[in-house]
Amino acid sequence: MFESREQAIELAHEMLPEEIIPQVVDLFVPCIGLEPTGEVGANTLGGTRIGGNPDVPEGFEWPQLQFEESDIGGRPIPDLDVENALRxxxxxxxxxxxxxxxHALGAVSADLPAEGRLLFFWDxxxxxxxxxxxxxxxxxDxxxxxxxxxATLPDDLRREHEAELQEYLKNFGEPGDLSAFFVPAVGARLYEGITLPPSIHQPELDPPELKNGFAKFREAGFADEVSDYLWEGNPPLADPEWxxxxLLGVPNPVQSDPRYELKEFADLSEVEADPTKxxxxxxxxxEDWNYRIGDWETYFLIRNEALARGDFSDVRTVTQNT
Known part of the structure; x- marks a missing residue:
């Protein structure tokens, strides 16, 4: 992801033929980036943060994992202990x-609700x-x-968190303060960035928003130049990882656009999983949230019409790694 429109344009002038730069600029898709401030434990009430615990009203019910045996079906479950997870x-x-x-960033946030906070949970x-x-x-909220x-970390997550820290200390002789169940809070700054996918060499996986534009570059014989430009702006293993x-924009995936994996990963019908929806x-x-676990990346996906209604009750996720 480019950290600003100016950064994206500057690189375009360095790498691309001048005659196609206006068309490349037309492909820019604004997004909202989150830059960790480095203020570990920064807990401005109601403010943007990564990790820690959410800020909630009295009586808040922490989300709970629930599923039926039918959710498992005949799928292979690598390294997964469902019974333990349910405990x-x-x-x-x-x-x-x-x-x-x-919303202080302007038009880039227009599709988000104007008030409150979005709280993200993932297992x-x-x-x-x-x-x-x-x-x-x-x-x-x-x-x-x-x-x-x-909020106070639930007892079950605290128990799992402490057990994982003890296991890490036993195996590596080093103390720690993060696990797959809890990561200390870090404040984050929101900024307007620019997104483009990392390649245009797979037409069948083009982001729905950019299909027509990418087709023009392929037809004009500029696919390699544009792909090199995207590679520099969206390296597969971005440095820094943050x-x-x-938020919003076009996914910057490790593999292909995760919307094309919804049918498999979210167990949706072909019609329901239509990437254009x-x-x-x-x-x-x-890896930035918890460097000990690896280079996973997770994409929270929402139906266009649900976001327009401000309905976050049926968000699906796809996870990729290298």
Whole structure:
């Protein structure tokens, strides 16, 4: 992801024939990036943060993992202990986004609700492997800030978190403070970025928003030049990793556009999984969130019409790694 429109244009002038730059600029898709501020434990009430615990109203019910035996079906379940996961059913918290901060950026945030916060929850034990909707949750909370309090980590997540820290200490002789169940809070700054996919050499996997534009470059014989440009702007393993935190825009995937994987990963029919009906809501780099687990990236996807209604009750996730 480019960190600004100016950065994207500057690189275009360095790498591309001048005659195609206006057409390349037409392909820019604005997004909202999250840059960690480095303020570990920064818990401005109601503010944007990565990790930690969410700010919630009194009586908040932490999302719980729930699924039927039919959710498993005949799927292979690598390294997955479903019974153990259900003994600790609280879904880990990933990030909190303050929507007023997002709307301060202007038009790029127009499709998001104007008030409150989006709270993202995702379960590493289940979500990458099974199409269990409760393993990934997005909550839109509009409680006034003066009625919020920082949530307490549920007992089951705390138990799993502490057990993982002990196991790490035993195996590597090093203490730690993060696990797959809890990561200390880091404040984050929202900024307007520019997204484009990393390649245009797979027409069948073009982002729906960019199909016509990419076809023109292929027909004009500029596919290689444009692909090199995208590679420089969207490296598969971005450095720093936080450049992969993103709201809206076009997914910046490790593999192909995750919307083309919805049928398999979200267990949807071909009609329901039509990529043109879905868009990216949020993506996060798991290696930045928790470097001990690896270079996973997860994409929260939402139906176009659901986002237009402000309905976050049926968000699906696709997870990729290198």
């Amino acid at each position: 600790s059913p609280s879904v880990p918290f990933i990030a909190q986004v303050n929507l007023a901060e997002a 590493y034990r289940i979500a990458p492997w099974l199409p269990v909707r409760s393993a990934a949750r997005v909550i839109h 509009t409680t006034p800030v003066d009625q919020l309090q920082e 450049r992969k935190y993103q 879905w868009r990216l809501l949020f993506q996060f780099a798991f």
